[in-house]
Amino acid sequence: MFKELTTEEIEVRVWALIVMVLAGILLISVVCILIAVMFVEQDMERIAPVDEAFLGIMKDIMLLCIGAIGGIVGRKGAYAAVNAMKEKE
Numbered sequence: 001m002f003k004e005l006t007t008e009e010i011e012v013r014v015w016a017l018i019v020m021v022l023a024g025i026l027l028i029s030v031v032c033i034l035i036a037v038m039f040v041e042q043d044m045e046r047i048a049p050v051d052e053a054f055l056g057i058m059k060d061i062m063l064l065c066i067g068a069i070g071g072i073v074g075r076k077g078a079y080a081a082v083n084a085m086k087e088k089e
Helices: 007-038 049-088
Strands: none
Touching: 007 049
């Protein structure tokens, strides 16, 4: 009923799941920041200290997710390119 997966297929599925989870965290973070900044009444001259701290934390989370996604995708892309070159030879 179920076909047996190779090691490479399992690895690809695990990496895809990790990328999707990190992308989901990034998307939720962006939505939270937009909601927090757009729909909460702010002083027109400066941002509240609590909001500034919140935005700093969210910025760090987003940078971490973007870096992790880039590293994972880059690693898998380089691995796929090397395998494609080996198969041509």
